[in-house]
Amino acid sequence: MRMQTVMENVLVTGGAGFIGSNFVRYFLQARPNVAIVNLDALTYAGSLENLRNLPGEERHNFIHGDICDANLVERIFAEHEIDTVIHFAAESHVDRSIHGPAPFIRTNIQGTFTLLEAARKAWAETGDPSFYRFHHVSTDEVYGTLAPDDPPFSETTPYRPNSPYAASKASSDHLVRAYYHTYGLPCVITNCSNNYGPFQFPEKLIPLVILNAVNGKPLPIYGDGHQIRDWLYVEDHCEAILTVLEHGTTGETYNIGGDNQPTNLEMVRQICAILDEQLPQSPHVPHNNLITHVEDRPGHDRRYAMDITKIRESLGWKPNETLESGLAKTVQWYLSHDEWLKTIRERPTYKEWIVKQYERTDN
Ligand code: NAD
Ligand code: TYD
Secondary structure, eight states: OOOOSSOOEEEEESTTSHHHHHHHHHHHHHOTTOEEEEEEOOOTTOOGGGGTTOTTGGGEEEEEOOTTOHHHHHHHHHHTTOOEEEEOOSOOOHHHHHHOOHHHIIIIIIIHHHHHHHHHHHHHHHOOOSSOEEEEEEEGGGGOOOOTTSOOBOTTSOOOOOSHHHHHHHHHHHHHHHHHHHHOOOEEEEEEOEEESTTOOTTSHHHHHHHHHHTTOOEEEETTSOOBOOEEEHHHHHHHHHHHHHHSOTTOEEEEOOSOOOBHHHHHHHHHHHHHHHOTTOTTOSGGGGEEEEOOOTTOOOBOOBOOHHHHHHHOOOOSOOHHHHHHHHHHHHHTOHHHHHHHHTSHHHHHHHHHHHOOSOO
16 A cells, blocks of 8 residues: 655646646645656647656656546546646636536536546555545636625635536536545645636636737727626636645635726726736827727626635635735736747637627727
């Protein structure tokens, strides 16, 4: 029986996506004795371009595959003696879940189930559970929406998901919880607010706005733009995940957030102001003039806000970046990564989405 008290072989799922790739980069640097197996299906949202020039590249083993493939997942557990899972892989875009929920049900629910089963079997066979961890990465959207005067979401807020995406993530959280309670699988769940930063696929609000503004295209604001999100710089999320992974209590959930709640309009105006400053010669200054109100998202959640007291008080984590500093870094990153953007934007799946969602033919 293998005795183990520290993590050695980590399975990261969805590590070619936005947060997953940031996490892989962060983790290889932060934990030089850990080896990563990165399992990713490379859907429209995943790209090997996100994994170029990793620090400690020799400890990173990319496997192109699907988390719903039980044989593959079981083989990975056995061959790589996986002791830790950090599960990011998901369909993650609310608007896509409205157009077509099926892949969300498959990957987010069936895929999570497949991983849980594989972990349960593998770890039951190898015995000693002194380190094993199954870290499930989830979202604040499982809690539904807040009225203006409601207190922020805490870990005890009842689940009330409103979109197919949120419902599929809520289902996966319930499965993880059940595997802890029923089988004693050493699980932790983190529910995080909206992330932004490098490598985010440019269909989400912040990179979409940066790109459209630079190219003089309309900045589409759904409805009145007074919806509120709680924004967190992605590297802060990575640090929070590592903190919970190493120091969190199994069976617990931890909320993670940025402790700021601008409206969408305020957020977009802030990005425009940064661009005005960074690109003073642009013919599109002031970029604010590009703001255009478009039809609202069906069932659009009005307000999210996270209460991060638990993680702050029990594990000592808090965000390092302010919205101002994080946005400035993010805009700078997008302005200096032309090649990455070109590769992503030339993909037919990206172009098709932009036309479908915004009904334009000029992309
Ligand atoms: P993303 O869409 O950028 O990346 C998802 C990755 O998962 C992609 O690389 C994709 O190829 C991969 N994937 C999809 N289906 C797969 C499958 N069946 N098998 C293997 N790989 C598959 O998503 P993200 O924004 O990086 O989000 C990562 C996780 O964090 C998700 O679980 C999401 O719910 C959660 N989350 C995201 C945010 C956010 O603001 N982006 C906030 C809180 C929580
Ligand atoms: P998004 O980045 O899709 O994240 P989520 O829906 O998971 O919160 O959207 C963030 C907010 O921005 C959300 O309230 C929807 C809004 N939004 C727009 O107003 N216009 C857009 O083109 C997009 C993509 C989002």
